[in-house]
Amino acid sequence: MINQKQIANDLGISVATVSNALTGKGRVSEDVIRLVTSRAEELGYFPSAAGRALKTGRSGILGLVMPDITKPVFPKFAEGVEAEAEKCGFGILIANSRSTEEGQTKAIKQLIQRGVDGIIVLPQRRTAPNINRVPYATASTASDPNNTVAANHTQGGQLAAHALLDLGHRNFLLLGSDALSPVQKDRIEGMIEVLNGAAQYEVCWVSESFPDLVQKNQDGVTAILTTSDLLALRAVTEAERSGLKCPEAISVMGFDDLPLATAVRPTLSTIVPDTTELARRLVAYLDAAIRQEPTLPTPSIVDMTIVLRESTGPVATQFPNPTRR
Amino acid sequence: MINQKQIANDLGISVATVSNALTGKGRVSEDVIRLVTSRAEELGYFPSAAGRALKTGRSGILGLVMPDITKPVFPKFAEGVEAEAEKCGFGILIANSRSTEEGQTKAIKQLIQRGVDGIIVLPQRRTAPNINRVPYATASTASDPNNTVAANHTQGGQLAAHALLDLGHRNFLLLGSDALSPVQKDRIEGMIEVLNGAAQYEVCWVSESFPDLVQKNQDGVTAILTTSDLLALRAVTEAERSGLKCPEAISVMGFDDLPLATAVRPTLSTIVPDTTELARRLVAYLDAAIRQEPTLPTPSIVDMTIVLRESTGPVATQFPNPTRR
DNA sequence: CTACGATGATTAAACGATTAACCAGAGAAT
DNA sequence: ATTCTCTGGTTAATCGTTTAATCATCGTAG
Known part of the structure; x- marks a missing residue:
């Protein structure tokens, strides 16, 4: 050597x-x-990384704790963090919290033992990571008190609702898949804030059984807002299977802009979190904390944007539900 | 401390x-x-990780080079590698090759500089990584000469073709998205091997424009085999949009069992690579190589399995194309 | 009674890079 | 001529762990 x-x-x-x-x-x-x-x-x-690390006390490596990288929301995030970290000269050590609090603390402990200089945590269920040996940064929802940065899920929900209100829709179905998830709750809340007084709506948390969209449509529903592209995909395909054209008969809005959003017909309109910016701020915060800078970036919130594709359209002008038998 | x-x-x-x-x-x-x-x-x-690493020459960290973690095939793989590595006491440092050969060599160099003990590479386009300082393992296609383990893409393609032949289909459309990808080529080849002589088929590499499925169906096609669940999703939704019921009028088979496969209606029948087993063998090989064991595991091939869901069914018995206008 | 092997612990030297403290030499100022 | 400063470099200690070499002690066998 x-x-x-x-x-x-x-x-x-x-x-x-x-x-x-x-x-x-x-x-x-x-x-x-x-x-x-x-x-x-x-x-x-x-x-030699080891020699330098031993003397300087810095390994140049950040830990990234994610609930489950196979869930399609997280890879984009991981990618962003990796790219930003690289710019600052850091490597990324991944750890899986397996969506449990024990898994999370175990993952954090492991990372510390491996000598990381700092840790980025995507906490689920509003758990506050307990880390004392190294600085850490969390990306949680805006409503979470202890976060470093947050994606503005509420504002994302508002964006979705506004867009479809503007298209003339007045009767909404709001679909979530996990009523316990703070992220999903915030998204739905944002939607509700906008719709209150301006339109009729119903919230539905789907677990196993999916609501009967034909029935809903007959009841007047012309727009579905979901908390995830996966749910939107399910809604679109369920609708089209039952003869409800999307977006002619019913509009569907997704969330997160997953890769599938452009692979399906109709392509999904969706709300896009700026994962790059989130990653940038997380890494910047950690970088400052590790370098012991006197003033650290304060917690901040990153707004989402909307991308309108084929799955949303203006409300049908004539007869609201053309598929009534 | x-x-x-x-x-x-x-x-x-x-x-x-x-x-x-x-x-x-x-x-x-x-x-x-x-x-x-x-x-x-x-x-x-x-x-102290640094102290130990300096003295022993081992960091206990493996590097993982992937083309693009945002492509939905890779997260499952990363998850498997992370889990297996953890069992052997290794951490995983991720690096992004950005689907280019320069990116790949750069990523490898970075990992070595960070002191990893070994490297797992998912090479794209059959590039042979040039690594000399540390042992490495690659997961490529079976037809690639220099691989450590390979998923049996050809056999996967055969599996797909067999399943639909068994359901009575005799006229196939084979869909791929990238004719240059060795993986996709192997999959299509496997399909062709089985279909040759037993059925009629046409291969179509889709880039921008998607084939007219109604037309194809009128020409007698009742089954579509794809090289990816994303393509399958596209096919299913394109078909249903044009009034072709899936699987009644046309069956669609996916590949990789992405999360979306069960989020769409109909749920996608698909070919599943055993990523856990692949990861296990990769890590086992590296572990042995790092420990300088006299005999290393020889290159091996991991078979795929099939999971039949709603998107495939028996060929229509009476009139082959009920949607003819 | 002495020598010896076994046991349990200590000493000291690495591993490779960083860094505070120190030193030699040259030129400038007094 | 003497001191002072500046430049360019060296010495040696240090980070925390591992490990080969050494040493002391004690029971036991010759």
């Missing part, structure tokens, strides 16, 4: 000078710097 | 004894072992 000692011996100088030359600290002449860097290049030298 | 020196001082013994007591090496009396472990427990001690 090639180390600084090797380079030092080759050039007849001391390791300290080699280190100084390579890191730019201390006092070294331009000539020696050139000599050292070129020899280092020749030998294919790069500093 | 709590270290072995602390424990040693507390108990009036030497650090070497502490180390020996904790690792079970050397010669230490049972009494001292008990003393040391209990004191370590009290203080909440755990070994």
